Amino acid sequence: MSEKPTPKCPSCGAERVKKYRPFCSKRCADMDLGRWFIGAYAVPSEELPDEFDIGMDDAPPPGDSDDGY
């Protein structure tokens, strides 16, 4: 009864970091937030709005740029 349960990162189970609590890192916090965000937007609709396609066709083909990346 003397030991408190050690809080763990709910995302990956690692030790949480005070700065990012209740997560262990910004990555896990973002991951969890993203999951929640996606869930919140999971509307029972089969068709996506046209806005979802904007930007997809404008993206340059991968590996075709020469800016030293």
Ligand SMILES: [Zn+2]
């Ligand atoms: Zn984590």
